[in-house]
Amino acid sequence: MVEEFTDKEFEMYSRQIVLSAIGYQGQEKLKKGRVAVVGVGGLGSPVATLLTAMGVGYIRIIDRDIVEVSNLHRQHLYTFKDVGYPKVEVAAKRLRELNPYIEVEPFPIFIDDSTVLEAVRDVDVVVDGLDNFKARRAVNKACYKLSIPYIYASAIETYGSTTTIIPGVGPCLECIFPNVSDEGLPTCSTVGVHPSVLQIISGIEVYEVVNILTGKSPRLLGKLLIYDLRELTSSLVDVTKSKYCSVCGGLGVEKEEVRYPVVEEVCARGGLATFMVNPGRIIRLNLEELLSRLNSPKYKLITRSQLGMTLQIDSKIKFSLLHSGIAVIEGVESGEEALRIYRDIMENVIKIETEI
Numbered sequence: 001m002v003e004e005f006t007d008k009e010f011e012m013y014s015r016q017i018v019l020s021a022i023g024y025q026g027q028e029k030l031k032k033g034r035v036a037v038v039g040v041g042g043l044g045s046p047v048a049t050l051l052t053a054m055g056v057g058y059i060r061i062i063d064r065d066i067v068e069v070s071n072l073h074r075q076h077l078y079t080f081k082d083v084g085y086p087k088v089e090v091a092a093k094r095l096r097e098l099n100p101y102i103e104v105e106p107f108p109i110f111i112d113d114s115t116v117l118e119a120v121r122d123v124d125v126v127v128d129g130l131d132n133f134k135a136r137r138a139v140n141k142a143c144y145k146l147s148i149p150y151i152y153a154s155a156i157e158t159y160g161s162t163t164t165i166i167p168g169v170g171p172c173l174e175c176i177f178p179n180v181s182d183e184g185l186p187t188c189s190t191v192g193v194h195p196s197v198l199q200i201i202s203g204i205e206v207y208e209v210v211n212i213l214t215g216k217s218p219r220l221l222g223k224l225l226i227y228d229l230r231e232l233t234s235s236l237v238d239v240t241k242s243k244y245c246s247v248c249g250g251l252g253v254e255k256e257e258v259r260y261p262v263v264e265e266v267c268a269r270g271g272l273a274t275f276m277v278n279p280g281r282i283i284r285l286n287l288e289e290l291l292s293r294l295n296s297p298k299y300k301l302i303t304r305s306q307l308g309m310t311l312q313i314d315s316k317i318k319f320s321l322l323h324s325g326i327a328v329i330e331g332v333e334s335g336e337e338a339l340r341i342y343r344d345i346m347e348n349v350i351k352i353e354t355e356i
C-alpha cells in the first residue's frame with residue numbers, strides 16, 4: 001500500500017525527499033517503519049528526536065527513569081519544568097508536538113529478561129539508548145530470538161561506539177562483548193559524558209535505522225565504529241560471529257534464575273544513594289486508587305502525572321513510582337530499606353493491579 005502524505009508532511013520532509021539517499025520511496029518506507037528506542041537518555045533523546053522529525057511512522061520509546069536536573073545538559077527532550085516526571089511521558093508529548101503525523105508510544109518499563117520480549121515485539125528495528133550492559137544483553141537476546149535488527153551504541157567521556165546487529169547474518173552483541181558485566185565499568189555519573197559525542201553517535205545510529213527501513217545495506221554490519229572526539233578520529237573494527245557465543249553460537253542461551261522484585265543501586269542523585277526496584281513483570285497500576293489508599297500523613301505527594309508520581313516520605317526519602325510498577329527511591333541507606341518501602345506501598349495495590 002502506498003502511504004499518502006499530507007501537504008504539510010510533504011513540505012516537512014521535502015529536503016529528504018530530494019535527497020538521493022532517501023527520496024520519495026524512501027520517505028514512504030520511513031512512514032511505514034516501526035522502531036523501538038530503548039532508553040531515552042543521552043543517546044535515546046537525540047535518536048528519538050531525529051526519527052520523529054524524519055517521519056518514521058511508529059516510534060516506541062522505552063525508559064524506566066524520571067527526569068533529573070543532571071540530565072538536561074545532554075537530554076534536550078526535557079526542560080527544568082519536567083524534572084520529577086517520567087521521561088517517556090514527557091518525551092512522548094514533545095515528540096508528538098514535533099511531528100503530529102506519526103505515532104509515539106511510551107513504555108515506562110524496566111528492561112530485563114522478564115519484560116524485553118514484550119518491549120521490542122512488532123518493530124522493524126531496535127535502537128540502543130541504554131546506559132548499561134545488563135539491559136543491552138537482554139535486548140540482544142530478544143532481538144536474536146525475534147530476528148529484529150538491533151543498533152547497539154554506547155558513549156562515555158569523549159568516546160562512543162556503535163554497530164549494527166542483524167540476527168543470523170552478522171555477529172550479535174554477545175559475540176562482540178562476551179559476558180560483559182557493568183561492574184567496574186565507568187558510568188556517566190563518575191567520569192561524565194560530552195554531549196557532542198552523543199550527537200555524533202546517535203546520528204550514526206539513526207543513519208543505520210534509515211538504511212534498514214529504506215531497504216539499503218546497513219554500513220556497520222560486522223563493523224564496530226569507535227569515535228574519539230578528542231582526537232577527532234574514528235576507527236572501524238571488523239567484528240565477527242563467535243561459534244562459542246552463548247546467544248547465537250548454537251550452544252543454547254544460558255538462563256539465569258532471578259527472584260523479583262529486584263532492587264539495584266543506580267547513579268547517586270545529588271549525593272543521595274538511589275535505588276531502583278523492578279517488579280519483574282509489566283503491570284498497570286491505578287495510581288489514583290493507590291494515592292487514595294496511602295492516607296498516612298507520612299506520604300506527601302510532590303508530582304503527579306499521567307504515567308507516574310513522586311512522593312516525599314518522612315522528609316528525607318523521595319519515592320517515584322511509574323504506573324508500570326517500577327520505583328526509583330532516593331535517600332535510603334540500603335537496597336533492603338528501598339525494598340521495604342516499596343513493599344509497604346505496593347501492599348496497597350495488590351487488589352487493583354491488572355496485568356497487560
Ligand SMILES: [Zn+2]
Pocket residue numbers: 171172173174175176241242245246247248249
Ligand atoms: Zn552471538
